[in-house]
Amino acid sequence: MPEELSEIGLIGLAVMGQNLALNIADHGFAISVYNRTTDKMDKFVADNPDTPGRLRGCPTIEDFINSIHRPRKVVIMVKAGDPTDAVIKSLLPLLEEGDILIDGGNAKWTDTIRREKDLSGKGFRFVGSGVSGGEEGARFGPSLMPGGAPESWKELKPIWEAIAAKDDAQTGKPLEGAEPGRPITGGVPCSAYIGPNGAGHYVKMVHNGIEYGDMQMICEAYDLMQNILGMTPSDIGKVFETWNEGLLDSFLIEITADILKQTDPVTNKPFVDIVLDTAGQKGTGKWTSVNALDMGVPAPTVAEAVFARCLSAVKEERVAASSILEGPSIEFSGNPTAFVDAIRDALYCSKICSYAQGFQLMREAQVEYQWSLNFGEIAQIWRGGCIIRAAFLQKITEAYAREPELANLLLDPYFKNAIHSAQGNWRTVAGTAVAHGVPIPTFASALSYYDSYRTARLPQNLLQSQRDYFGAHTYERTDQPRGNFYHIDWPEKDRPQLEI
Numbered sequence: 001m002p003e004e005l006s007e008i009g010l011i012g013l014a015v016m017g018q019n020l021a022l023n024i025a026d027h028g029f030a031i032s033v034y035n036r037t038t039d040k041m042d043k044f045v046a047d048n049p050d051t052p053g054r055l056r057g058c059p060t061i062e063d064f065i066n067s068i069h070r071p072r073k074v075v076i077m078v079k080a081g082d083p084t085d086a087v088i089k090s091l092l093p094l095l096e097e098g099d100i101l102i103d104g105g106n107a108k109w110t111d112t113i114r115r116e117k118d119l120s121g122k123g124f125r126f127v128g129s130g131v132s133g134g135e136e137g138a139r140f141g142p143s144l145m146p147g148g149a150p151e152s153w154k155e156l157k158p159i160w161e162a163i164a165a166k167d168d169a170q171t172g173k174p175l176e177g178a179e180p181g182r183p184i185t186g187g188v189p190c191s192a193y194i195g196p197n198g199a200g201h202y203v204k205m206v207h208n209g210i211e212y213g214d215m216q217m218i219c220e221a222y223d224l225m226q227n228i229l230g231m232t233p234s235d236i237g238k239v240f241e242t243w244n245e246g247l248l249d250s251f252l253i254e255i256t257a258d259i260l261k262q263t264d265p266v267t268n269k270p271f272v273d274i275v276l277d278t279a280g281q282k283g284t285g286k287w288t289s290v291n292a293l294d295m296g297v298p299a300p301t302v303a304e305a306v307f308a309r310c311l312s313a314v315k316e317e318r319v320a321a322s323s324i325l326e327g328p329s330i331e332f333s334g335n336p337t338a339f340v341d342a343i344r345d346a347l348y349c350s351k352i353c354s355y356a357q358g359f360q361l362m363r364e365a366q367v368e369y370q371w372s373l374n375f376g377e378i379a380q381i382w383r384g385g386c387i388i389r390a391a392f393l394q395k396i397t398e399a400y401a402r403e404p405e406l407a408n409l410l411l412d413p414y415f416k417n418a419i420h421s422a423q424g425n426w427r428t429v430a431g432t433a434v435a436h437g438v439p440i441p442t443f444a445s446a447l448s449y450y451d452s453y454r455t456a457r458l459p460q461n462l463l464q465s466q467r468d469y470f471g472a473h474t475y476e477r478t479d480q481p482r483g484n485f486y487h488i489d490w491p492e493k494d495r496p497q498l499e500i
Contacts (some may be wrong), residue, residue: 002057005069006032006056007161009191010077010304011087013044017077020104020131020163025051026183027162032056034064052181063089071098071125073156080105086483088115097123100152104131108287109198110206113369115195116148128197130204131384133165141165143386144191145207145378153193164191165385173393174493176385190381195371202365203378206358209288209302211252211388212281213354216305216442218256221347222428228332229339233270237261239340247340247348250390270325279309288361297364299357304441327437339432342425349419349426350446356409357449359422363407376400408426410453473500 006029009019013035017324021044022032029054035041038059047056058064063074072095076087084105091101101124112128119126130145131138144164146153166175166187174188194200218240225231225239234415238429239262244253262271285306290300311318332339366373379396383389399412409415419426430447433440467473474485483500 002198003056003067004030005072005368006030006054006067007069008063008066008073008075009034009154011035011064012073013041014078015135016079016104016138016175018044019135020075020077020110021050021055022048022180023139023141023163024159025055025256026181027159028052029159029162030056031052032058032067034058034061044173046197050181062094065091065094065454069099070096070097071099071155073102073159075102075104077104080107081111084111085086088119092122093126100126100127100155100457102129102146102156103201104129106204106208107201108283109202112198112201115277120149120202125149125151125155127156128201129160130194130207132204132207132382132388136387137165137387141184141385143191143207143381143384143389145200145203145381147194147196147198147202149196149272150193152159157193161189161192164189164207164381164423165389166190166386167303167380171398172380172383173390174389183450186378190383191376192374192381193257193379195366195373198369199371202371203362203373205284205287205291206362207382207388208284209361210355210358212247212288212305212488213287213358213442214250214252214351214388215346216444217354218252218351220344220440220443222256222260222432224343224438225340228432228436229336233260233272236434242346243347247397248344248351248390250392251387252390261379276315277312278315281306281309285309288358291365292357292361295364295368297357297361297362298449298452299361300391300445301357301442302352304445308439308441328435330436332432332436334432339429342429345422345425345445346429349422351392351414352409352419353446354442356415358398360394360408370428374400374404375406376404388462404437405473408453410450423450454456458481497500 007034008024008029010017013033014241019032021033033041033055041057045055048055056067058067065350076084078084078087084103084107088101107128110275116126127146127148131142133142141164144160146156146160166184166189167173168175169188176386177182178184196204222236225236233271237257240253240257240260244257260272264271264274267274285302289299289303289306335337362373376397379400383393396409399409399414404411428449430440430444464475468475468487469490472487474487476482476485487498487500488495489498
């Protein structure tokens with residue numbers, strides 16, 4: 001008797017691919033798997049014989065395709081870029097009209113738009129799905145951000161909603177306790193249809209850009225406590241542990257507390273003290289910043305987080321500069337407990353501004369790419385599973401429930417009041433950091449963003465005057481309707497105004 005066909009297939013058995021396959025099988029779905037290195041695939045299947053569904057290893061790509069129920073659903077979990085294109089190319093001769101390819105990698109959204117257009121023209125369907133949550137998320141419930149044709153989503157929806165993280169509908173708290181073979185049931189799935197073509201991967205990119213900001217802000221809070229207050233990593237870890245019980249409750253705050261309490265297994269020194277201060281990046285933060293610049297959307301906090309990683313990479317230059325360049329030499333004279341509380345407030349205010357920038361970017365992108373994004377739903381699917389999951393996201397979900405067309409999160413009553421009550425501490429931290437020579441690129445950029453956004457008249461009137469002076473770039477007048485442009489004929493003696 002021939003073996004029963006699988007409900008879905010997956011190509012690429014690196015750690016994320018393996019964990020996602022096990023997650024699918026844990027929910028009772030039969031899944032075929034294929035890997036270029038067949039020994040790795042055989043071992044994976046042999047090591048996991050008792051899943052509620054079924055893992056089926058396929059020795060050839062032809063066997064793999066023939067093992068999947070039509071219309072086929074094939075998840076691609078390989079490196080973004082050329083490797084993904086190579087896999088798609090190898091599959092095309094074997095697929096049939098209506099089959100669905102799902103790219104679960106960290107693809108650039110423009111690549112997803114290109115692939116969806118190309119494949120739909122050939123009679124195939126394509127879903128670009130953001131997958132966030134790291135290894136653990138993929139195994140027990142990630143945040144999933146699928147984009148593509150609505151009809152494709154309908155085919156994928158039962159599986160994607162089953163394997164996604166779940167959270168409580170009222171509180172937004174993630175439901176925890178999943179184990180191998182015993183997934184979470186109930187709750188609200190952290191997956192929803194995002195929009196056509198590249199929308200899913202775009203939202204995943206913005207998620208990662210926000211993640212860059214979150215991580216850098218946490219690092220700045222740590223640095224302030226370390227360099228101004230002289231606190232040990234362990235003591236700072238206890239502070240983060242306390243913060244995780246309040247407004248800053250989040251996955252990143254939780255793991256930061258754990259990291260800071262960790263000792264190095266080799267030297268028994270604090271673990272963070274032996275880690276070299278150079279940070280890597282995979283490109284999504286840069287993509288977010290470049291796209292913001294391309295569309296003229298202010299997202300300075302994400303950009304500063306990217307630049308902070310870039311600066312960390314020039315380690316040798318920084319070491320040399322540290323013996324040449326001088327900074328201030330003063331001692332902290334304030335109340336340490338009060339200053340720690342002020343850092344917490346600065347972190348929360350900066351976080352609000354960073355997310356405001358991310359959602360503002362998505363708001364403009366939907367116009368640029370002709371999408372219709374549900375921002376409350378996006379915040380909801382980020383409440384569990386993903387790296388930036390946090391209690392804070394429930395507040396964003398509620399903000400868009402109050403006003404779906406909200407122009408900026410800063411205008412929501414909750415966030416407006418949160419910043420109004422905490423901005424004194426935020427400004428104190430910024431001033432103290434500058435006085436002590438401690439860099440705070442994201443704290444400072446977020447504060448400048450806030451002050452710029454709340455300012456009715458910025459100094460760019462002078463800037464535009466300069467542009468008109470040297471380049472005849474024109475200007476608008478405060479006493480005339482928008483859209484009317486003028487130019488001063490600067491070389492002329494009387495400098496007359498010309499209407500353009």
